[in-house]
Amino acid sequence: FTTLLGIRLIVNFDSLLQGWVRSIRSQKSNLFLHLNDGSSLQSLQVVASPELNDPSLTFGSAVEVTGVLKKSPHRNQPVELEADQIHVVGECNPVDFPFKTKERHSLEYIRQFPHLRCRTNAFSSLLRVRSEATTAIHSYFKENGFVQIHTPVITSNDCEGAGELFQVEPSSAEVEEGENFFSVPAYLTVSGQLHLEVMSGAFSRVYTFGPTFRAENSQSRRHLAEFHMVEAEVSFTESLEDLTKVMEDMFRSATEHVLAHCAEDVDLFHKHVTPGHRPNVEDILNRSSQKFAFPTHWGCDLQTEHEKYLVKHCGNIPVFVTDYPYDLKPFYARDNKDHPRHSAAAVDLLVPGVGELCGGSLREERLDLLRARLEEVGLEDTYSWYLDLRRFGSVPHGGFGLGFERYLQCILGVDSIKDVIPFPRFSHSCPL
């Protein structure tokens, strides 16, 4: 019954049921409880004699029920538990508890209670979807021969130009005044790319999935100081289409997995939290089966408004934008050598509602070109290790990063990035 009900049943028909009360209904001849244990959105109905009622049996309280599991007379549940005993393990004062029975609180409201919001249906559904999407992404890479690399969080790289960095030092003065713990200044990573590229010199396909950081003073609905990125590098890759294929396959594979394995949880969002969003997701999957669009644009960098326009212009489906002006891209982007236009082999994936979901590029594998560019900006010594990667058995390669929280926003239709991560961190906010 475990998968059917999503409730752990310890003995088959003579059962101990442990969970949290989601609803209570007291009738003359029967007491009805719905218990949930977090394994699914579904609760199990408990039927008891009214004598088993107790004032401490309230919405949110934790209980253990022993009884007999029976076939249910109701259509929408296969079984119910006839209770012999109900034991309240943990009380929950309904006056103090910020969530109320039968009320559908908004995401904004529950966000005020970061330590309690997982007890709502909406946020527990979100967390199950997030867990399942994580599994799906790992499975995609595993099935496609990628080796997972744990790229480091702490790094001495500081020159990628990916925005503001957080610096780390011990909180108490373990080290001498003015000396760094790591002997050099150390930062929180903004991307695992350069470390993945190290691995691209020995593995044809690698990926990483972990936390990434930006010290941006932003409270936007699309930015966090700590977020999760999925990053992949593919060796022996000579065209952006090899990369966009991986991006598209991963997106499709993960999304289909989540829609199939978390149907109820996704439905809760598509029906009650973000009504009307479901057709957008289906559109993305169906339309993209005719291939995501590949327009080429030219000029200055894209701002959020441009991204929105492009996506809308293409019919509200995901859009790959390729071959950006060379000077707008970081030193590692591969030179297309298409003078006078002069572009870099870079690609962004824009999606409806969210904007930039992925960014990637071919990497400059040619030692002479890479060295010349690093010399221009005076970084050839800092990145001598990176130049070494091109000195010894260099191969054409490329990769991309996907913002995992933005991916969840995209498929669930959630407006704020703060509502798709267990503990959001942004400027002026780091509770717990």
Place this chain on the structure above:
Amino acid sequence: FTTLLGIRLIVNFDSLLQGWVRSIRSQKSNLFLHLNDGSSLQSLQVVASPELNDPSLTFGSAVEVTGVLKKSPHRNQPVELEADQIHVVGECNPVDFPFKTKERHSLEYIRQFPHLRCRTNAFSSLLRVRSEATTAIHSYFKENGFVQIHTPVITSNDCEGAGELFQVEPSSAEVEEGENFFSVPAYLTVSGQLHLEVMSGAFSRVYTFGPTFRAENSQSRRHLAEFHMVEAEVSFTESLEDLTKVMEDMFRSATEHVLAHCAEDVDLFHKHVTPGHRPNVEDILNRSSQKFAFPTHWGCDLQTEHEKYLVKHCGNIPVFVTDYPYDLKPFYARDNKDHPRHSAAAVDLLVPGVGELCGGSLREERLDLLRARLEEVGLEDTYSWYLDLRRFGSVPHGGFGLGFERYLQCILGVDSIKDVIPFPRFSHSCPL
């Protein structure tokens, strides 16, 4: 052929092979190459006419070979590639390249080249084992109904007493002098436990697998400033044995998976890098099938020497040490109420060669006891959110953390923790 050879073959018998040269043997009538692409320890043999030889075809260079795949006349390889064309994609100067053909470099030696060591057989095997062990651990939890939670790296918790903390602030002065980016001091997490406990109020089983940090001024073979922890919390748990069962099951399940799916890579370690270690691992698995030992000791905290003695005393198998003195354990450990001895329901798992592999406890779920202990140390306001977890639907629960790098040390027999992580960080060392 993909899984058989571990080499991507683009066309079935008329093939393009891409990889790095692991060996070259030039004979009068034939040129033999071994190519590896990182997907397994095995290389594929290429047979070519001596005319296809080229001075740039050296150990470590990257090549593309086109040819025809044939049944091999040799016993130890099912197929080989008869080359029509060999193209050197990326040269590798054998004088400058720090690794030499046919030499078995020590782990200490290759550690000097953090950006290149993945190109050795030993370290690429390590990385495949690490990737597979990660998969195995996720699978174990998935199959046992645990929801994965991404606990945050940045946290405002600073009072767990788990050792020195790293503090984070933006590197450039984005914020006013003396003001914190997050309004409060923020640190790198030392454990996801308290955040997992938040989830234990809604999910029966949760886990996290991510980076963890200690600013210890140590260069020991068992400590890093950044390492990975697997942490789990189980709700409705009333005994340490429920926890030790999960710890033991996870250890067994992951290890059996790795031995089965990474046999060649593990063998490379057990035969060449850490010879003689294989029987230790088998001992651990076989002996522990008769249950890991559960001795109870009493007195002061255990130092490394005590741990070693205990493990040896029990016959060099994993040992659970339970019920530590209450005063030695953090505020969240559950009081056993066994006066006058006064112990806490805590457990450590010690393993041969490594010492402490896991630490866990039942958590104090009783509001009055927890509040009294927090008041004693003046932390009741700081942890009012944590007390809330016990105010609303509190349940008996417990959990543990496993040091992932130490786990790899344990099964591979690797002496230094710096050799089981892609990019080790410790005091005075953070290259790349």
